[in-house]
Amino acid sequence: MPTETQLRLLLDNLTTAVILLNAELRLEYMNPAAEMLLAVSGQRSHGQFISELFTESPEALQSLRQAVEEAHPFTKREASLTSLTGQTITVDYAVTPILDRRDTLLLLEVHPRDRLLRITKEEAQLSKQETTKLLVRGLAHEIKNPLGGIRGAAQLLSRELPEESLKDYTNVIIEEADRLRNLVDRMLGSNKLPQLSVTNVHEVLERVCSLVEAETQGTIPLVRDYDPSIPDLLIDREQMIQAVLNIVRNAMQAIAAQNELKLGRITLRTRTLRQFTIGHTRHRLVCKVEIIDNGPGIPAELQDTIFYPMVSGRADGTGLGLAITQNIISQHQGLIECESHPGHTVFSLFLPLEQGVH
Structure with a gap:
């Protein structure tokens, strides 16, 4: 059987946030992962009511009281907790009643979801960005090639025109071709590496x-x-x-x-x-x-x-x-x-x- 010191060492090194509440929903213990998640000190917060540590919905508080009364465990997905600092975090948490002599304790295992949700969102964003880059590069290639031909043909035509006034039309073609080329270059963005x-x-x-x-x-x-x-x-x-x-x-x-x-x-x-x-x-x-x-x-x-x-x-x-x-x-x-x-x-x-x- 592990000793009490070994059990405490185990809890202190878990990456899962663990919170222990008494029957009055006041803090008995939280491990370092929970302290980091909620940005509070477990020692200083000992004995505080749960809503003094973080807030959720009134229904959640009622569910915790019901878990104490009926000794019934439950799990909640993607709950929004607001810490004392005002930061809102999305978590999954499991509540397990533990009978301790005549009292009932509540063990809360809290798993933050913000990081996972953020990673999923970022991956989708980066994937879209890469797809867009490939699309724009392909489109730019198809646009710039004929643009070069149009511009070159307009320059050659300009030299053969019998009247100087007719060159206004070829100048429009050349200027518009240049404008489209510059627009495509801006769409592609700079290929220069950052000068750090x-x-x-x-x-x-x-x-x-x-x-x-x-x-x-x-x-x-x-x-x-x-x-x-x-x-x-x-x-x-x-x-x-x-x-x-x-x-x-x-x-x-x-x-x-x-x-x-x-x-x-x-x-x-x-x-x-x-x-x-x-x-x-x-x-x-x-x-x-x-x-x-x-x-x-x-x-x-x-x-x-x-x-x-x-x-x-x-x-x-x-x-x-x-x-x-x-x-x-x-x-x-x-x-x-x-x-x-x-x-x-x-x-x-x-x-x-x-x-x-x-």
């Missing part, structure tokens, strides 16, 4: 702010919410300025379209995240940059395709800005996400800090 250098992320954001303030003449308030403790990143400064600027300009244009510039607001926020997964790689530390605006939001029918080339919510938009931004972030082994509803749009950029200087 040690850069402070706030230097990038401040450069973007100065450019936007010059464009808007300060009519749209820019709110800075920075974490000054974030270490420097190894990034391409110019590319990252372009990536962030594309998003901020979109927010600026969306707010301007409402004709309520004074009520508009764009917030740039930076934070660090620990143990964050991007693709198949789990990073010890990640820099999160959020660009938040209170504009009209992205139409629901566009939200799944906004990173595709030529997709735009504006009649005069090219639909290339976000596609270019996603390409830049991907080249930095990062991730971009978007959540939007009327009055609140958030673009989140995740950049691994392992590349930076510690």
Whole structure:
């Protein structure tokens, strides 16, 4: 039989979050995995009521009380828990009543689902991005070849024309062919590898702010919410300025379209995240940059395709800005996400800090 010390050592080293509640639904024990998940201290929280640790639905609290009274175990899938810090996490949890002398204890095994759901979402997003790249490259090849022929034929024709005034027509053909070629090149994006250098992320954001303030003449308030403790990143400064600027300009244009510039607001926020997964790689530390605006939001029918080339919510938009931004972030082994509803749009950029200087 294992000793009590061995059992405690086993629980302390589990990756599954384990919480033990008494019959009054007050905390008796939580292992380190549970402390990390809920961002609380087990020692300091001992004896606290469960709703002081995290909140869910009133029905969930009633289910826990019923489990104590009837000694009946149950499992709940994809429940949303809100921690004391205000963070909402999606979890599966199993509740097992344990009879201890005359009392009934509740053992909660909590499995976070956010990481798995995020990985699934990211894989789908990366797969779509790769498919789009292949499609655009194939389309670009089919467009650029005949364009070169059309342009060359127009140049030859221009030389043979008897009157100088007729060259206006061939010039139109040449100029339009060049315009289409430039558009295709923008769709393909830059093939240049990032020129990495040690850069402070706030230097990038401040450069973007100065450019936007010059464009808007300060009519749209820019709110800075920075974490000054974030270490420097190894990034391409110019590319990252372009990536962030594309998003901020979109927010600026969306707010301007409402004709309520004074009520508009764009917030740039930076934070660090620990143990964050991007693709198949789990990073010890990640820099999160959020660009938040209170504009009209992205139409629901566009939200799944906004990173595709030529997709735009504006009649005069090219639909290339976000596609270019996603390409830049991907080249930095990062991730971009978007959540939007009327009055609140958030673009989140995740950049691994392992590349930076510690």
